[in-house]
Amino acid sequence: MLPPRPLAARKGRGAVSNIQGRYELDQRERFEDGWTVEEEEAPAFRTVVTDEYAKSILTRNASPDVPFNVSLNPYRGCEHGCIYCFARPTHSYLGLSPGLDFESRLFAKVNAPDLLRRELAARAYLPEHIAIGVNTDAYQPVERHKRLTRQVLEVLHECHHPVGLITKSSLIERDIDLLEPMAEKSLACAAITLTTLDPEISRTLEPRAAAPARRLRTIRTLAEAGIPVSVSVAPIIPFVTEPEIEKILEAARDAGAVGAHYVVLRLPWEVNPLFHEWLQAHFPERAARVMNRVREMRGGKDYDSDFSTRMHGEGVWADLIRQRFFKAVERLGMSGLRGRFERLDVSQFRRPLVVPGTPGKQMGNATGQLDLF
Template structure:
């Protein structure tokens, strides 16, 4: 089934669409690999006192620990400014309705909707896998982008600390890293990032979609508020860490009017570079976003989608390299011109964003090999046996 043909079988919420407090998705649409379609149906047995129309709907977060088999992802996409990435978590509690990673939950037999932001997976062996990867004789050094598919500093990182442990391995090896986040939790790791940045081994990019806290609460419900992200940019900058701002995504008639204000605020906070991406609606993101539009911006939903289609050749989404990130056509060109002029006006680095490839790759040294606990015990036992002879 082609992306432009995907409509998504939806477990339909009541009309009008009722958003959930603290969640981005309105419903749990079915993934594209599901065989059977399902639809919500009230058979009259609902307890109106506890499940009625006015009763709050609670969707709790569950984190499952998993042992990953691999940890580094490589890509050759010509429009992505890095070749290697690492994601300590699958799913993301930030709940950003536009997240391009949502469809990946379909591979798990889960919904890209509410499941994506509430049923998470923590790769608890990520630091050990990374160490093993860096030990390989054929490993070639290039900056690792941390937190690309899902945010490495989402709320569960406070407990699991996988991102911090990964950074500790990279610091030990003098390995360059670029971080992409919309969370202020990155400030926790200044003690690692600041010394690495001083040696051109670390840089950060903060995603800033809107300055309007009301829009942010529905668009990115569990991410840091816009003002808090600006404060994080300032804190990182003062610690000597180069910071860029990513205006992503630009949504016509929703966040698009703020382009220049976002860039000015980011410059004032200390950002040295800027980049942007227009709204992308791959696979299940398309029906999820349109549900969100109907729930939060019913007065302009049709206008938004008309402009989105105009930037993607008449389709809801065009995945063609070279145009998928910035779109094509008159409206996309107007956005490009506005961004480029604002970059010059606010001295934000020529429009290419923060280039992680400029980080130092020459200082890398392979980590010490630390065998698993079971292996160490066997080695000690063998040593004891040898002493008998």
């Protein structure tokens, strides 16, 4: 039996395979039997979007290393195809692959705006800032015609509810008409993820996201509109994006970012083998060095999920990254990690005047119910 041939990168996709999810009963293993037909290029994967009617829309977070308690994700799966995305393993719950399926078989929570309106109208609801785009990007390409993020923001705007958005898409500029007046009232902030300034690396690392130069322009556009914007340098990948830490921060500051935070590469569950495949497809000459350094920051393992270390790692190399990051932040006059969400004002919240009717496919019909208090 011959070893399997190296997997080929697919144009416009981050993952190079449809690796099995951890809940599948039947296990498959690739091997070379001599009968494989040589292909010049791996076949394309067409994006399929399925409408989904969710039962709830606000997710409560109990992780002590995350700066928010409530998040909202209008979509499952993400066409940006970022190979490092920690949300990839969630597709296993659907019986789909965290690999190519995650970035090509998407689910749109079409009742998200109505669900949000109903949850905000509940008497027991206590306002907290909501983070949007944490699990999957709320401004991925499908948002251009689904407009679910736009509708969610319209509800939050109406209710004077604080919101923080994180994205790597320039599509957020479309919603400046909502975000600008909210920012004036300390109700909105944004973070733009900038992993690298190198467009070649970006095309393989996050193939369907906006180019680095376009993201810098988005930072500038948001900042000029008066929307507090920070840069998320995430993930930092040793020997791939790590050499650019200071240059990324400087470019983001020059574009108008007032804050910054970072995360080192995380490889939970199926992200680990998918990232290994990506390294072998795109950076085979440095794959061993990259993983050796990752293990140095993870106590000898590919990943450690401990809350105290999972975001920034541990050890000499992790400490060196931390020092480089914060020295650059201090030198550039950026505020660093703290205060992004805490500065948002929850005291202005008012419950929605119109509440959706019975949940399900008919939720779009409003009842006209008024808020008496």
